Amino acid sequence: MATDAKIELHYFAGFRGRAEVPRMLLEATVGPDGYRDVHVSIKDAKADRAGYPFAQLPRLVDRAGGGGGGGGVVDVCQTGAIVRHLARRDPALGWYGRPGSLAEAARVDAWLEGCEALRIAHFALNYTDRWSDAATEAALTRHVRPATAVGDLETEQMGPSKPRGAHFGYLDALLGDATWCVGGSPTVADLALMELFEVWSGAAPELAATWPRLAAHRDRVAALPAMSAYLASGRRPARINGNGLGEGPDPSQKAGD
Numbered sequence: 001m002a003t004d005a006k007i008e009l010h011y012f013a014g015f016r017g018r019a020e021v022p023r024m025l026l027e028a029t030v031g032p033d034g035y036r037d038v039h040v041s042i043k044d045a046k047a048d049r050a051g052y053p054f055a056q057l058p059r060l061v062d063r064a065g066g067g068g069g070g071g072g073v074v075d076v077c078q079t080g081a082i083v084r085h086l087a088r089r090d091p092a093l094g095w096y097g098r099p100g101s102l103a104e105a106a107r108v109d110a111w112l113e114g115c116e117a118l119r120i121a122h123f124a125l126n127y128t129d130r131w132s133d134a135a136t137e138a139a140l141t142r143h144v145r146p147a148t149a150v151g152d153l154e155t156e157q158m159g160p161s162k163p164r165g166a167h168f169g170y171l172d173a174l175l176g177d178a179t180w181c182v183g184g185s186p187t188v189a190d191l192a193l194m195e196l197f198e199v200w201s202g203a204a205p206e207l208a209a210t211w212p213r214l215a216a217h218r219d220r221v222a223a224l225p226a227m228s229a230y231l232a233s234g235r236r237p238a239r240i241n242g243n244g245l246g247e248g249p250d251p252s253q254k255a256g257d
Contacts, residue, residue, distance in 0.1 A: 005033065006034075006062065006064040007026065007034060007036070007061070007063070007064060008035065008038045008060070008061040008063075009022055009036070009038065009058060010038045010040045010057060010058055010061070011037065011039070011057050012039065012040065012042070012057060012242060014239060015241060015244075016236070016237045017058075017242055018058055019058040020236075020237075021079065021191055021192050021195050022058060022060065022083055022086060023236075024194075024227065025086045025087060025095065025191055027226050027235075028095065028224070028226040029090060029093055029095065032233070032235060040057060040059075042055075045059075051075070053077060056077060056078075057077070058077070058079060058082060059075070060074070060076055060077075060082040060085065061073065061074075062085070080116065083112065084096070086188070087188040094185050094186075094187065095188045096108055096187060097183055097187055104182050104187075107181075107189075108181070108187050108188060108189045111174070111181050111182065111189035111192065111193065112188070112192055114165070114166075114170065114174070115171070115189075115192040115193055115195075115196045118143060118166045118167075118196055118200070119199070121139065121142075121166050122199055122200060125139045125246070126243065126245055126246045130243075131203060131245050140204055142166075143166055143168065144167075144168055144200070144204055144206065144207060146210065148167060148169075149167050149168075149169025149170060149172075150169075168200075168211050171193065171211075175193075177213070180220075186224060190217070190220075190221050191221065191227075193214070193218075194217070194218045194221040197217075197218045198218065199240055199246075202240050202251070203246040203247065203248070
């Protein structure tokens with residue numbers, strides 16, 4: 001990664017977390033020499049409210065003016081905003097759908113929101129419930145297992161197992177037998193879906209067998225030249241979560257323990 005790169009991705013050191021999709025997109029659009037990681041602590045973020053207005057990470061600082069020059073500095077927090085900026089930064093690359101297609105851009109947004117719903121569910125399971133046996137079983141039932149991907153939409157009598165829009169079955173049905181999430185080429189939606197699949201797979205080994213089309217999609221994204229190079233480079237943090245949980249046979253134990 002270039003030390004003089006015009007794009008900086010600010011995040012915690014040592015794990016992927018919420019910075020992984022932005023990092024994947026940077027690898028795909030500007031390459032490893034086009035950006036650099038800046039490691040920040042939560043203490044630093046909370047002390048710099050101008051730079052981190054939500055006291056959260058990640059943060060992106062794009063001094064290239066959003067692509068093409070002349071547009072000033074883009075300095076933005078919130079993962080969704082960062083991802084959308086990077087995907088729109090060079091429309092010709094197609095990471096937000098075909099240039100000029102509002103329909104494809106809207107579909108990319110729908111995918112990003114669907115993935116985010118499951119990302120939030122994973123966050124609660126990992127950091128709040130800490131993968132307790134009861135919480136893990138409830139989460140797998142609610143978000144992974146096929147029985148809860150359908151329900152009585154008229155009566156909505158599914159109680160605590162109701163997935164509320166967050167279910168891998170919904171993503172599987174939306175993808176269907178298509179190669180990519182939107183259109184005929186990869187978009188940021190495909191990166192988000194791959195990352196989501198890997199995040200949950202760390203502690204839900206049944207995921208691949210339950211949803212083989214999503215597993216095959218993950219492999220297609222990983223085989224893209226930029227992604228293949230990134231995955232093999234050592235630039236990708238090995239740890240998924242900040243607390244080290246949710247990454248092995250016993251998700252309630254820290255990875256490596």
